[in-house]
Amino acid sequence: MLTIWRxxxxxxxxxxxxxxxxxxxVDPRKAKRLAHRIRAHARRQGLPRDVVTSPLRRAADVGRxxxxxxxxxxxxxxxxxxxxGDWDGCRWEQIPPTAFDAWMTDFNGFGFGPGECLRELMARAATWQPPCALAVGHAGWITARLWAAQQKGQVPTAATWPVPLGYAQATSTPFAS
Incomplete structure (x- = not known):
């Protein structure tokens, strides 16, 4: 099993x-605190001292x-x-309501301009092969990975998409979905 922390x-x-x-x-103290928790988990579980993270600072700082x-x-x-895509970094109120409604209507396939749709994220998360048993990532990716493993063949909608994992929380997912 892969244990992944947000x-x-x-x-x-x-x-x-x-x-x-x-x-x-992220606040360096919070990154250090999560790293302590991961180190303790690895020790308790007898896991190798091996971790993989996203390249984004909010995850990579824990890896450092x-x-x-x-x-x-x-x-x-x-x-x-x-x-x-173009929404990334914007305040939610800056996103036109018609665009947001279009996303909610086509939750799985809506294209974010030059970004990716949820279907693409789910494919990326589902096919990823972990190089080790410990990881630090992001809520959307983690939710997509869990959906692919637990809801095989079901297409998510805005109403069925689960609540994301909380900050600095962990979950386990199969190595291969």
């Missing part, structure tokens, strides 16, 4: 659409702490958050 709460994310193009920092403590840290772009 990164700590990023600085400046409140009220904004944050995806793969908005590389926000673990590396300082002797973990092998790898970065994998396939773990990055969904790419919201």
């Amino acid at each position: 990164h700590p709460r990023p600085i400046g994310a409140t009220g904004r659409c944050i995806g793969a193009r908005t590389d926000l920092p 702490w673990l590396q300082r403590w002797g973990f092998r840290w790898r970065v994998d772009a396939a773990l990055r958050e969904m790419d919201f």
Whole structure:
């Protein structure tokens, strides 16, 4: 099983659409605190000191702490958050209601301009092969991975999409979905 943690709460994310193009920092103390929790989990489970993270700072900063403590840290772009295209980084109230409604109507296939649709994120998350048993990633990616593993063949809608994992929380998912 892969245990994946959602990164700590990023600085400046409140009220904004944050995806793969908005590389926000996290409070270094929160990154260190999550790294401590991952290190303790690895020790309790007898896991190798090996972690993979998204390249975005909000996840990678945790990997940097673990590396300082002797973990092998790898970065994998396939773990990055969904790419919201032109919406990425915008305040939610800046997004035209008609565009938001179009996304809710075609939740799985809506294209975010030069970004990716949920269907593409789900394919990326479902086919990713973990190089180790510990990872730090993003809520959208984690939810997509879990959906692919647990809801095989079902197309998500805005009404059926699960509540995302909380900041600095962990879940387990099969190595192969």
